[in-house]
Amino acid sequence: MRILSGIQPSGRLHIGNYFGMMKQAVELQKQGETFLFIADYHSLTTLPKPEQLRERVTEVAIDFLACGLDVEKTCFFRQSEVPQVCELTWLLNAVCPLGLLQRAHSYKDKIAKGFDASNGLFSYPVLMAADILIYQSNLVPVGKDQKQHLEITRDLAIKFNDRFGEIFTIPDGYIPESVAVIPGIDGQKMSKSYDNTIPIFGTEKEIRKVVMSIVTDSKGLNDSKDPDKCSIVGLYKLFANPEQVEEMNDKYRTGGYGYGHAKQALFESMWNYFEPMRKRRNELIANPDTVREILQKGAKKASAEAEKTMSKARQAVGLR
Ligand code: ADP
Ligand code: TRP
Numbered sequence: 406m407r408i409l410s411g412i413q414p415s416g417r418l419h420i421g422n423y424f425g426m427m428k429q430a431v432e433l434q435k436q437g438e439t440f441l442f443i444a445d446y447h448s449l450t451t452l453p454k455p456e457q458l459r460e461r462v463t464e465v466a467i468d469f470l471a472c473g474l475d476v477e478k479t480c481f482f483r484q485s486e487v488p489q490v491c492e493l494t495w496l497l498n499a500v501c502p503l504g505l506l507q508r509a510h511s512y513k514d515k516i517a518k519g520f521d522a523s524n525g526l527f528s529y530p531v532l533m534a535a536d537i538l539i540y541q542s543n544l545v546p547v548g549k550d551q552k553q554h555l556e557i558t559r560d561l562a563i564k565f566n567d568r569f570g571e572i573f574t575i576p577d578g579y580i581p582e583s584v585a586v587i588p589g590i591d592g593q594k595m596s597k598s599y600d601n602t603i604p605i606f607g608t609e610k611e612i613r614k615v616v617m618s619i620v621t622d623s624k625g626l627n628d629s630k631d632p633d634k635c636s637i638v639g640l641y642k643l644f645a646n647p648e649q650v651e652e653m654n655d656k657y658r659t660g661g662y663g664y665g666h667a668k669q670a671l672f673e674s675m676w677n678y679f680e681p682m683r684k685r686r687n688e689l690i691a692n693p694d695t696v697r698e699i700l701q702k703g704a705k706k707a708s709a710e711a712e713k714t715m716s717k718a719r720q721a722v723g724l725r
Contacts, residue, residue: 406437407574409542411444411484411533414461415451418468419602420675421587421595424643425548429579431473433546439479440540440707441469446484446491446532450525451515466696468606471686480710482703484536489711493535494528496718500564501531505557511550518598534558538565539711541574549585550594552578569721572714587643588636590619603640605679606686616672617665626663637667644674 410430412422430441443465448458462483474481484490506512509530516522530553537545537558545555555578562573586594589601596602603615619637624630632638632654642650653670656662689696719725 406543407440407541408433408437408544408546408579409440409442409537409540409576410546411442411447411536412465412469413444413448414458414465415448415453416461416597417602417604418465418472418606419595419597419604420640420643421548421589421602423472423605424584424587426546427469427472428584429546429581433544433579434475434478437544440482440542440710441474441479442482442484442536442703442707443469444484444533444536447529450523450529451520463693463696466700467686467689470689470696470699471682472605473682476699476702480703480706481699482707483700486700486704487539487707487711489708489715490532490535490539493539493711493715493718494532496722497531497534497538497561497565498528499722500568501528501561505560506530509553509557511554530554530557531561534561537576538562538573539714540707541710541714542576543574544579545576546579548587549580552580569718572718572721584643588639590615590636592620592636603675606683609676612676613672616668616675619664619668619671621664624664627660629660630657630662630664632657635664635667637664637671641667641671641674644671644678649674 408430410426412418412426418427430439433439443462445458445462448461453461466481470476470481506527511529512527515526520526533554534557537555538561547555555576559575562575566573589595589599590603591599591601593599593601603612607615619640621635621637635657638650638653638657641653645653653667657667716725
């Protein structure tokens with residue numbers, strides 16, 4: 406089984422990224438051959454400054470490696486090291502109905518956020534389909550916001566195969582319901598664009614401050630509280646064991662336990678959870694050559710795999 410996912414280098418990684426996608430990718434490494442990449446071509450759709458893009462690619466590479474990528478099992482690379490993916494995008498564009506892209510909500514969301522309505526932004530899902538199909542992926546771990554992109558990918562693969570023969574594997578998404586949408590500090594979906602994230606790798610002071618600013622209702626210390634309606638408990642569940650969660654639930658219902666206490670417990674469990682990853686990250690920061698070598702080795706393997714699919718696809722459409 407081949408597993409594949411990608412992440413855009415568009416800012417600091419947060420715990421929504423970790424529990425929504427990275428953790429699944431890390432766990433799935435045991436079950437099959439994994440391909441993971443930094444989607445720098447996709448980042449261009451929002452036109453970052455060139456220097457910023459370069460810096461962020463390195464940062465994301467370090468952070469993802471620190472979160473548990475096993476480079477013996479996983480091919481980790483930069484998307485743009487395999488330009489064949491743009492060639493495949495063009496072939497897929499030819500079979501992509503306009504309506505399929507017009508219905509895509511991520512495009513509408515980006516426009517609503519004030520990004521320019523570029524063709525790159527509009528055809529973003531076609532490049533994503535090429536990413537997935539060029540490596541003949543079976544399983545794609547992502548958060549729920551990417552579900553529609555996976556449906557578009559499957560549609561395009563089926564259309565292409567119907568017309569030109571069985572070139573592509575039809576992939577499935579992997580979106581476990583319990584972590585499909587991680588809440589941010591204001592209770593809505595955690596996302597860089599909502600400025601409500603908890604970074605995975607901030608300083609102790611910074612993360613404590615963010616956790617302490619999680620929005621709650623105005624119940625006082627002695628009031629009984631509903632744990633099911635509180636994002637502190639929602640987040641605590643990600644880090645604590647079931648007994649610890651039950652204990653917090655009981656304290657909420659009984660009263661005499663304030664939101665400040667719960668935030669402190671959340672901060673501590675979160676800080677401890679990421680401790681081994683922080684350590685690995687510091688080692689990687691001290692060894693930039695190692696990171697470069699890993700990405701180069703990954704790019705070589707990914708290019709060879711991509712070329713296998715491309716030579717079949719070119720032949721099938723009549724380009725060779
Ligand atoms: P952001 O919304 O902060 O811009 P990205 O779009 O870069 O995050 O997401 C990268 C990956 O992390 C995707 O697979 C996405 O589905 C997942 N992800 C991001 N935020 C969350 C969240 N709050 N809950 C679950 N998964 C998430
Ligand atoms: N669109 C994804 C995101 O914003 C990133 C991505 C690009 C991706 N290509 C992919 C994810 C292929 C999975 C598979 O998070």
